[in-house]
Amino acid sequence: MKPPPAPSETDIRDPDLRAEMEQARGTPEFADVLRYLGTKQRMRDSGQIQPSQPRLNLDQIRDPDLLKRVEGIKPGDRIGEHSIRAAIDEQARRDQKAAYLAKLKPIARRRELVRDSLAEPFSDENRYFVHSVLATCGLPYKKPAEGQGEYLSEYGRSSLVVQAGYLKDPASGRMIKQGLPYGPKARLLMLHICTMALRQNTNEIEIADSMSAFIRELGFEVTGGARGTISQFKEQLHRLAASRMQIGLWKGDTTTTISTQPIEAFDVWLPTDPDQKMLWNTRLIMDEKFFRTLKVHALPVDMRTMRAFAHSAKQIDMVLWLFARLNQLEKPVPISWATLKTQFGRDIQSRDRKFRQSFSDDWKAIEEVFPKLRTRLTDNGILLHPGDGDVLLVPAKRVLPARK
Structure with missing residues (x-):
């Protein structure tokens, strides 16, 4: 041979x-x-032999779920070695993703994480609720001027009037003026309070153990001090608890005006130190009239999306507006720039051109999270598409039983 x-x-x-x-x-x-x-x-x-595989190194696996996946695999277990290699590859992918996220600014990082989470199936724990009038009319975007005690917002057939009120300070025993609620944190808190009430089917809500978890869930660190996140959320919770609201509903030939104080009783004064224990009851009672109208006019929201926009009151309002409008459409509907400015420019003293640029920037952030959204900006405004409701991943709300 x-x-x-x-x-x-x-x-x-x-x-x-x-x-x-x-x-x-x-x-x-x-x-x-x-x-x-x-x-x-x-x-x-010729296929007579296979290339040798690199030696497996379990030290390359660090994440607890991956370590659990390979736990108990014995040396020489060919099938088990495939699981180890898969875990090593997954750890490398996660490490690469973490390195990429570390280079992003906090807002961009939050959007990226939300986009990843939206790839997972929708679950009931992601379904939150807010009153539809609060979703479409909205609170002030920025801190109102000193002494401003009233705020009016209208959208379509709905109107909202918010009036500032007082709370009793447990430290001094004096009634303290709180001012109007405003900004993204006030909106997120109302989402939390409305959801707690509807999930528990009661207007008496315990918030002792849930507020810090809620702050973390939104992607904020729980920090103390005058400028910490606890102080910021506490201020908006106080303003909401003290405020009075009038909700106006117009049905063509009839109108309904509901005068209410959404938070009827408030027994919590959150500490500024995240490690400090509560020394009093942490309970709030939602006004019965507000609770009844909430059950009729609750708008379901995918809370995962709210995390992406938790820094911007205007972007939150834009997404809530989309949630409210898109599921009602049967055909494409154009919305003019003038209408959009009336809806989203009420707190912005700017020329039409500047508003369009600002709105376009906010819209790009929304498209970043919802790349399949067919609704598009046009020269004349925005064109809403009915099928986009499915893209927002919010199923129809569950009908709640009447309280006995």
């Missing part, structure tokens, strides 16, 4: 074999090593 021809260096292609060849280069045994590696390369090419 004729022996195979002596291999050339170009015949050695697999990286591990070429590494061996380079290691032997310059030694007296180089020709013998080259023949051996050539034979090994031909056997691999």
Whole structure:
């Protein structure tokens, strides 16, 4: 039998074999090593043997869920080795993702995480609720001027009037003026309070153990101090608890005006130190009239999306407006720039051109989270598409039983 021809260096292609060849280069045994590696390369090419796999290193796996996945796999277990390699690959993918996220600014990082979470199936724990009038009319975007005690907002057939009120300070025993609720945190708190009431089917809500978890869930750190997140959420919770609201509903030939104080009783004064224990009851009671109208006019919201826009009151209002409008459409509906400015520019003293630019920037942030959204900006405003309601991932709300 004729022996195979002596291999050339170009015949050695697999990286591990070429590494061996380079290691032997310059030694007296180089020709013998080259023949051996050539034979090994031909056997691999013909399928007689498989390339050797790199040695498994369990130290490359750090995440608890991946470690649990490979727990108990014994050496020599071929099937188990596949699981270990899959876990190592997954850890490497996660590490690469973490390195990418670390380079992003906080807002961009939050959007990226939300986009990833939206790939997961919708679950009941993601379904939150807010009163539809609060969703479409909205609270002030920015802190109102000193002394401003009233705020009016209208949208379509709905109207909302908010009036500032007082709370009793447990430290001094004095009634303290709280001012009007405003900004993204007031909106997120109303989402939380409305959802707690509807989930428990009661207007008496315990918030002792849920507020810090809620702040973390939104992607905020729980921090103390005058500028910490606890102080910021506490201020808006106080303003909401003290405020009075009038909700106006117009049904063509009839109107209904509901005068209410959404939070009827308030027994919590949150500490500024995240480690400080509560020294009093942490309970609020939602006004019965507000609770009844909430059960009729509750708008379901996918809370995962709210995390992406938790820094911007205007973007929250835009997404809530989309939630409210898109599921009601039967055909595409154009909305003019003038209407959009009336809806989303009420707190912005700017020219039409500046408003369009500001709205366009906010819309890009929404498209970033919902890349499949067909609704598009046009030269004349925005064109809403009925099918986009499915893209927002919020199923129809569950009908709640009447309270006995």
